Amino acid sequence: MDALADTRPRAEKIIAVLGPTATGKTELTFGLCKAFGGEMVGADSMQVYRGLPVGTAAPRPEECPAVPRHLIGVLPPEIPFSVADYVANAAGIIAHLHSIGKTPVLCGGTGLYIESLVNGLDFAEVGMPQNARVQMEAEWDEAGAAEMLRRLAALDPEHAAKLHLNDKKRILNALWQTREQRATYAERAARSRPAEKPYDALLIGVDARDRALLYKRIEARVNGMLAGGLLDEAKTVYEHRKAYKTAAQAIGYKEFFPYFAGGAPLDACAEKLKQATRNYAKRQLTWFRRMKDVHWLFLEDGGLEETASALTEAFLRGE
RNA sequence: GCCUCUGUAGCUCAGUUGGUAGAGCAGUGGACUGAAAAUCCACGUGUCGUUGGUUCGAUUCCGACCGGAGGCA
Numbered sequence: 460m461d462a463l464a465d466t467r468p469r470a471e472k473i474i475a476v477l478g479p480t481a482t483g484k485t486e487l488t489f490g491l492c493k494a495f496g497g498e499m500v501g502a503d504s505m506q507v508y509r510g511l512p513v514g515t516a517a518p519r520p521e522e523c524p525a526v527p528r529h530l531i532g533v534l535p536p537e538i539p540f541s542v543a544d545y546v547a548n549a550a551g552i553i554a555h556l557h558s559i560g561k562t563p564v565l566c567g568g569t570g571l572y573i574e575s576l577v578n579g580l581d582f583a584e585v586g587m588p589q590n591a592r593v594q595m596e597a598e599w600d601e602a603g604a605a606e607m608l609r610r611l612a613a614l615d616p617e618h619a620a621k622l623h624l625n626d627k628k629r630i631l632n633a634l635w636q637t638r639e640q641r642a643t644y645a646e647r648a649a650r651s652r653p654a655e656k657p658y659d660a661l662l663i664g665v666d667a668r669d670r671a672l673l674y675k676r677i678e679a680r681v682n683g684m685l686a687g688g689l690l691d692e693a694k695t696v697y698e699h700r701k702a703y704k705t706a707a708q709a710i711g712y713k714e715f716f717p718y719f720a721g722g723a724p725l726d727a728c729a730e731k732l733k734q735a736t737r738n739y740a741k742r743q744l745t746w747f748r749r750m751k752d753v754h755w756l757f758l759e760d761g762g763l764e765e766t767a768s769a770l771t772e773a774f775l776r777g778e
Numbered sequence: 779g780c781c782u783c784u785g786u787a788g789c790u791c792a793g794u795u796g797g798u799a800g801a802g803c804a805g806u807g808g809a810c811u812g813a814a815a816a817u818c819c820a821c822g823u824g825u826c827g828u829u830g831g832u833u834c835g836a837u838u839c840c841g842a843c844c845g846g847a848g849g850c851a
Binding site for chain 2: 712
């Protein structure tokens, strides 16, 4: 009885290190894994892809050979990937880690993935396949934005009211899902959300108090990527851009397409890349700042590893 | 030295037939349930280079000066 009470809650614990790009999440995660017998589980929509380590800043085995990593560099770039795939895969890995007594430490910058996983969202129903997407696009071109939004409003007025006329991606998706599943957005959302959260999660966020510091680190990181062979990687992506449906969207590659296509100067593309990374970091922050129960650590304060370790220790002990 | 063009938001520029000005980008904030490193929304006062003149009123017209670009010597 005692043994059962001792092990059961522990099996549901997960740790997540999150925050904007270039804040040192990976290092911090390695540190925690080593200290607490954890394994790293990627929470990043682009680092899942194989063969793109430079541009996606994917953690490499040689950086920390002792720590096993999951969902990083495992998928051929031709394969599309989505939240549903992420949650399904990550949940499986986490269950396995728990079964062998390891603590999963999520690490990544994709807010949607982390939140969906932590909340245990269930994406059992089918997602929109490629050919349906093409069809919906055609319907959009033929009917126009206002009419498409009206069609959605006829089926799901509540959700349609929340979408902006320009938000084509969401309108098309919502319309397709609503027709396909004969259920409104709210109904689908309720269905996908479990009654109880599946994990006991410790969320550790890393940020800079001064935005300028974050931007300086981004600048340095991009320069490092360029020195580390980013251009070769970008060239590969450029040449396969049609086949790499999801991967070609990654920041770090598409900014160089104008250069490969001929014309655009290289340094202008590099500038554009830094810009895009800054914009991205800001979007990540608005996502993460909204999340509840994040323990924020700030780069300026120093001692991140110590603070994170202390939090983790208390968390694993059961507070 | 002379001639032409030019000086407006952090950047690139528009504009006011004279009533003190607005786009894109950047920046900031926000949204986000199957492409999320994606997609979308909101937010624009700045001695309109300086200084005189004309005018009820000048950033707008005229003059001078200062800065920038080009041309002729």
